[in-house]
Amino acid sequence: MAFSPWYDMEANGPTFDSNAGVDVAISRQLVHAVAPMFLGGRSPTDPLANPLYANPAGLGPLLLTCGDDETLLDSVRRFAALAKESGVEVALHVADGMPHAFQLLAGRLPEMDASIAETGKWLREKLDT
Numbered sequence: 001m002a003f004s005p006w007y008d009m010e011a012n013g014p015t016f017d018s019n020a021g022v023d024v025a026i027s028r029q030l031v032h033a034v035a036p037m038f039l040g041g042r043s044p045t046d047p048l049a050n051p052l053y054a055n056p057a058g059l060g061p062l063l064l065t066c067g068d069d070e071t072l073l074d075s076v077r078r079f080a081a082l083a084k085e086s087g088v089e090v091a092l093h094v095a096d097g098m099p100h101a102f103q104l105l106a107g108r109l110p111e112m113d114a115s116i117a118e119t120g121k122w123l124r125e126k127l128d129t
Contacts (some may be wrong), residue, residue: 068097
């Protein structure tokens with residue numbers, strides 16, 4: 001399952017403050033500016049647009065990865081907890097010192113390559129190949 005970076009349309013997690021100085025990709029101001037265009041007049045708490053308000057019961061296994069420098073870190077943790085409480089198998093991997101969407105830079109740093117390899121391993125295990 002993949003999420004848009006705007007899935008916490010309220011931008012109210014504590015890491016929006018604590019990581020504001022290191023996350024150059026996602027800020028509270030950016031989310032507040034872009035969320036209304038994504039929502040099209042709907043509420044930022046609409047479960048169809050914001051999985052933090054959805055019922056994840058019945059989802060297949062989830063692998064959630066993020067960097068600990070992300071403003072979305074708390075939101076990812078909250079969704080992981082929600083999914084686990086709903087009976088969903090969840091693996092959460094938080095990479096030390098990594099920014100938002102750090103895997104996009106695979107091939108440049110070992111941490112990024114390791115995350116891609118870890119994702120591949122997880123998928124192979126789930127797909128039994």
